[in-house]
Amino acid sequence: MKFAITSKGDSVSNTLMLKMRTYLQDFELEYDEDQPDIVISVGGDGTLLYAFHRYQKRLDKTAFVGVHTGHLGFYADWVPEEVEKLVIAIAKTPYQVVEYPILEVIIRHLNGGKEARYLALNESTVKAVEGSLVMDLEIKGQRFETFRGDGLCISTPSGSTAYNKALGGAILHPSIEAIQVAEMASINNRVFRTIGSPLVLPGHHTCMLKPINHVDFQITVDHLTLLHKDVKSIQYRVAQEKIKFARFRPFPFWKRVRDSFVGDK
Structure with a gap:
């Protein structure tokens, strides 16, 4: 088996990374940063997001496992000990x-510019560089509403516990084939009206955003921030690709949710 290790970069994570690499090579596993069968993330959820984007062209061949060296994460189920x-x-x-x-x-x-395609593990957000975001929102090719407000967040079930939750979105089990659309400070008055509630779309539905005015947009894809000009549309849907996690023991999602947000009093 071929493996690779990504580290958060702090001293604790780097020490663990070197220790694990040595141990695994002692077991005659091959270290291969280019074509690993398994990628070990040492750090936190942000470290695993980095690993996901680094190896996103190998999602059908590579599985991920996380070791958290800081606060309890949703993607890291092992501790340094x-x-x-x-x-x-x-x-x-x-x-x-x-x-x-x-x-x-x-x-x-x-004007026929080249389209750009990205994959997100957690979420993508859209904001106008200046002023309010004004977008027509279409679902399955039908206009649903005109959104006016600070922005929109489109998340995966895995990412529903991240920014989406802070916006009042629902927590979805990560196995559900769906995406979620959550509003950021929508404008609702006698003139403008939005649904005012997060939307959960199944895997066979597509969400399309179409600008009403000609402005530049700040679009995030997980931890990446992108500036796009002359945008005709932004299309969101469940990707054909999936992320694979290597499980060596049970890792109950609802227990993680409880431990992260409720805990013991």
Whole structure:
């Protein structure tokens, strides 16, 4: 088996990364940063997001597993004290693969400009560079509303516990084939009206955003911030690709939610 390790970059994470690399090579596993079968993320959720984008062209061939060295994360199910146990599991135990849906973002431009395609593990957001965001929102090719406000957040079920939750969106189990649209400070009065509620769209539905005015847009894809001009439309849907997680033991989602947001009093 070929493996690669990504680190948050702090001293604790780097030390663990070197220790795990040495241990796994002692078990005669091959270190390969270009074509790994498994990628170990050492750090937090942000580190795994970085690893996801680095290896997004290998999603059908690569599985991910996370070790968290800071606060409890949703993508990292091992702690530093368990590194030896994880190494033995990787080297000796066939792992279960759990697949979760991700988000496809396609940005099309006016005047026949080249379209851009991105994949997001957590979410994508759209804001106007100046002023309010004004967009027609279409679902399955039918106009649903004209949105006016600070912006929109389109998230995956995996990302529903991140920015989406801060915006009042629902927490979805990451196995659900869906995307969620949440508003950022929508304008609602006697003239302008939006649904005012997050929307959960199934995997076979497409969400299309079409600008009303000619402005530049700041579009995020997970931790990446992009500036797009002359935007004709932004299309969101569940991607054909999925992310694979290597599971060596149960990792209950609702327990993670409880531990992260409720905890013991």
